[in-house]
Structure formats: C-alpha cells, structure tokens
Amino acid sequence: MKVIGFSAGAVGREGNVDRMVKAILNKSGQETEFVKLAGLSYSGCKGCVHLCARPQVCMLKDDLLPYYRKIKEADAVVVGAPVYFDSINTMATSFVERFFGYRHVSIPIAGKPFVLVVGGGMMLDASEKQFQRMLRNFEVNVIDVVRFQSRVPPCFKCGRHKECKIGGLYQMLGDAAHELTITPEMFNQWENDADAVAAVEKAAERLRNNK
Numbered sequence: 001m002k003v004i005g006f007s008a009g010a011v012g013r014e015g016n017v018d019r020m021v022k023a024i025l026n027k028s029g030q031e032t033e034f035v036k037l038a039g040l041s042y043s044g045c046k047g048c049v050h051l052c053a054r055p056q057v058c059m060l061k062d063d064l065l066p067y068y069r070k071i072k073e074a075d076a077v078v079v080g081a082p083v084y085f086d087s088i089n090t091m092a093t094s095f096v097e098r099f100f101g102y103r104h105v106s107i108p109i110a111g112k113p114f115v116l117v118v119g120g121g122m123m124l125d126a127s128e129k130q131f132q133r134m135l136r137n138f139e140v141n142v143i144d145v146v147r148f149q150s151r152v153p154p155c156f157k158c159g160r161h162k163e164c165k166i167g168g169l170y171q172m173l174g175d176a177a178h179e180l181t182i183t184p185e186m187f188n189q190w191e192n193d194a195d196a197v198a199a200v201e202k203a204a205e206r207l208r209n210n211k
Contacts, residue, residue, distance in 0.1 A: 003025060003028055003032045003074060004067070005022070006078070007080040008088070009038065016150055017080040017082050017118075019191070020146055021079075025078060030076075044090075044093070056102055057102060057108075060098065068099075068101060076114070078203075079114065088118065097134070100137075117146045118131060119147070121153045122153075150189075152187055
C-alpha cells in the first residue's frame with residue numbers, strides 16, 4: 001500500500017503541520033512519500049480544461065505536474081494545511097483546486113481514503129469545513145481529520161509585537177502583549193499535546209487498517 005502526504009506548512013522550517021503529516025505517514029506502516037508544497041513552484045488552476053479532460057489529471061506544467069498522477073495511483077493521501085485568516089492557506093487551496101483535472105465524465109479518485117491535517121494558532125472550525133467542502137467535489141473518502149490549535153501567533157516570530165496593535169498576539173492579550181517576552185517554551189508543539197498525539201495515532205491506525 002502506498003500513501004503520499006502533502007504539507008502546506010510554512011517555508012524554511014519544519015512546523016507542526018509538516019511534522020504531523022510526517023508522523024501519520026511514518027506510523028501508518030505503509031510505503032510513503034512526503035511532499036512539502038512550500039518547496040515547489042506552482043499556481044492554482046488556470047482553467048485549461050482542454051488539457052486535463054481526457055487524461056483526467058492536471059496537466060499544467062509546473063512542479064506539481066508529477067504529483068497529480070501519484071495521487072491518482074496512491075492507495076491513500078494525507079494533506080496538511082496551516083490556517084491563515086481563518087482559512088487553509090493558499091498553498092493548500094491552490095493544490096486542491098487543481099484536483100479539478102480529475103473531475104471529467106468520471107472521478108478517478110472517488111472513494112480514495114484521505115486524512116486531513118489542520119493546524120493554527122486559534123480558530124480551526126471554519127478552515128476545516130472549507131477543506132472538507134473543497135474535497136467533497138471529488139468524492140474522496142475523508143477517513144479522519146487531525147487538528148492542533150497551537151495558540152502560537154506569527155507575532156512570536158516577527159519581532160515587532162511590543163509596538164503592534166493589529167496582530168494576533170495583541171488580539172489575544174491586549175496591551176499585555178507589549179510587555180511580553182517571547183521564550184522558546186511558548187512555541188507549543190503538537191508532540192506535547194495529548195489530544196493531538198492521540199489524533200495522529202488514530203489517523204495512522206486508520207491508514208494501517210485501510211487495506
């Protein structure tokens with residue numbers, strides 16, 4: 001059984017979403033491949049349906065080209081996305097948008113098991129629903145959704161939280177954000193969250209049993 005996993009986690013580092021996707025793949029006990037979308041150059045769907053209609057796979061020539069065939073051939077798929085502005089980020093939406101190549105006459109990935117991973121600092125409900133709604137068009141079988149609310153805003157990294165009144169940290173703490181000293185211990189990791197650990201284990205088990 002072959003499982004391919006994609007993460008739309010931030011460029012330049014291995015964040016919580018990256019590590020959750022990798023952990024699910026590693027614990028699945030299957031043959032796996034991990035793809036970090038931030039390392040690829042690609043766009044959203046460009047509407048070139050005359051190219052994808054007959055092969056029933058996206059044919060746009062960029063770094064994602066080989067992976068849409070791999071999804072078609074894989075036994076299961078894991079997709080992870082961080083939440084930006086209460087939405088899965090555009091790396092993830094552009095990636096899923098191009099699944100439209102599968103949607104001609106029939107849907108070759110219909111029924112394929114998918115595990116979704118959603119991670120963000122605060123609210124996750126709207127983004128999870130968006131993720132599910134997009135994939136519903138392709139009739140895949142979402143066998144599990146793994147969530148992790150880190151309560152880590154981008155402000156922890158940007159370095160200007162002591163003068164900012166528009167960022168997530170100020171929204172969380174108000175003026176107290178201006179007095180806050182950011183320490184490494186404040187960067188919450190899914191591996192230290194019992195609920196997230198259990199969710200990763202459960203998702204991996206569902207992939208193991210999906211033979």
